[in-house]
Amino acid sequence: xRKRLRKILSEFLSPAELDYVYSSYEIVGDIAIIKxxxxxxxxxxxxxxxxxxxxxxxxxxxxxxSAVRGDLRLRELKHITGEDKAVxxxxxxxxxxxxxxxxxYFSPRLLYERMRIAExxxxxxxxxxxxxxxxxxxxxxxxxxxxxxxxSIDVNPSAVAFMKENVRLNRLYGKVIPIxxxxxxxxEQKLCHVADxxxxxxxxxxxEYLPSALLALKKTGGWxxxxxxxxxxxxxxxxxxxxxxxxxxxxxxxVAFNIAYGRVVRxxxxxxxxxxxxxxxxxxxxx
Numbered sequence: 001x002r003k004r005l006r007k008i009l010s011e012f013l014s015p016a017e018l019d020y021v022y023s024s025y026e027i028v029g030d031i032a033i034i035k036x037x038x039x040x041x042x043x044x045x046x047x048x049x050x051x052x053x054x055x056x057x058x059x060x061x062x063x064x065x066s067a068v069r070g071d072l073r074l075r076e077l078k079h080i081t082g083e084d085k086a087v088x089x090x091x092x093x094x095x096x097x098x099x100x101x102x103x104x105y106f107s108p109r110l111l112y113e114r115m116r117i118a119e120x121x122x123x124x125x126x127x128x129x130x131x132x133x134x135x136x137x138x139x140x141x142x143x144x145x146x147x148x149x150x151x152s153i154d155v156n157p158s159a160v161a162f163m164k165e166n167v168r169l170n171r172l173y174g175k176v177i178p179i180x181x182x183x184x185x186x187x188e189q190k191l192c193h194v195a196d197x198x199x200x201x202x203x204x205x206x207x208e209y210l211p212s213a214l215l216a217l218k219k220t221g222g223w224x225x226x227x228x229x230x231x232x233x234x235x236x237x238x239x240x241x242x243x244x245x246x247x248x249x250x251x252x253x254x255v256a257f258n259i260a261y262g263r264v265v266r267x268x269x270x271x272x273x274x275x276x277x278x279x280x281x282x283x284x285x286x287x
Contacts, residue, residue, distance in 0.1 A: 008050040013043060021047060028101055028108055029088030030059040033077065048080040059083050062101075072156045073105035073133075073202070092136070093118075095143050096169045099134050103158040106134060110201070113265055113276060114140045117225055120278075121145035121197060128195040128216040129153065130183040130209060131202035135163035135176060142175040151194070153179045153186050184212045191216050197223045203274055204229070210249055219284050226277040229268060238264055238273040246277065256282035 005025075009018060021040045026033040032051045036044050048061035060083045065076040077086065086102040093115055099106045114137050121127065123146040129138045132152035142150055154160050160180040167176045179186055198213040200206045206228045213224050226246065232238035239262035250257050261278040268274050 005050055005054055008053055009043075009047065013046070017043065025051065026108055027055060027058060028099065028106055029090040029097075030057055031086070031088045031101060032058045032061045033064055033101070034061060034080070035064050044080050048082070052082060060085055060088075062086070068105070072159075073204075074103070077102055093140050093144065095136075095139050096166065097134055097136060097139070098162055098165050098169060100158060100162065104134050104156060104162055105159070106136070109266055110136070115144070117141065117199065118144040120223070121147055124148050125196040126194055126218075127151070127197045127199065128187070128191055128213075129199040129201070130187070130213065130216075131200065131205075132163060132178070133159050133201075135166045135178065137199055137201060138163075138176045139166055139170050139172060142172045143170060147175065149174075150176045151179060151191055152176055153181055153183050155180070155182050183209060187212045187216045193218050195222060197225070199225045201225075201227050203227045207245060207249060210246075211253060214253060214255060214281065214284065217281055217284060221281045221283045224279040224281060226279055227265070228275055228277075230273050230275050231271055232273060233271055238275050239277070242275055242277065246279070250279075254285060256285075258282075 006018060009021060022035045034047060044063060051061055052058050061080045062077040063080050065078045068075045087100045090097045090099060092111055117137060118141045121141050126148050127141060127150040129150060129152045132138050132154045135152055138150045138152040141147055152163060157180060160178050163178040167173060192215055195216045196218060198216050200213055206226055228242055230238040230242045232241050243259060258280045259277055260280050263276050265274040265276050
């Protein structure tokens, strides 16, 4: 699709102008989200029209006007062409997700990662999702694994409202439990030692919230799926570079563990990577 977009754009942009056009973009439901550089701003409408030509299902094109920021992980989006809207239904892994992309964090780029985790969940497990958003990880797990229950926490009232609607859309009543609240407080008050598996899909706070993830695990131990951002040069392995700080944190918490698997989820900027670590926690002695 990137090649197709550049081919369409080459009909009216010079090679020099094409160099300033981001070839990557996101599609959430029937909404496309593009990034424009200072030099490609003037071609925003043409780029948006090219995307709609390449993707007949796209009804709206928005431009990202700020980085993802704040505790709610939101970004400013500017309407470029098509219907002026931010609410859509996204289809992924046989699940439906209603989302307002201006009010809720949502990334279609985690499609593979969500199914990778779902395939690891064993029958009868209890899962705690500490940063659930509109429920993507939780709902895909509940749809594809014989899970007992998934406690899905998020601090964003809009995200939790959409999560509740997504539970209804996917007929997962009683399986996915939406909870409005701050993850650390919610675990301390309601979810101590209940989980076989804890998800931490918020890289900005993963290391800080690791003790809370441990507190949510059953005393018999279990799995933590940990996500982080890591800087690494071309000669460095971002997975290996991330391990020492995780090791130090868990060692200070008197926890026996094994980092069983790690992978780079995606690049997020020059020499910056989002990584995933699957951490097996042995029976917990004390916290």
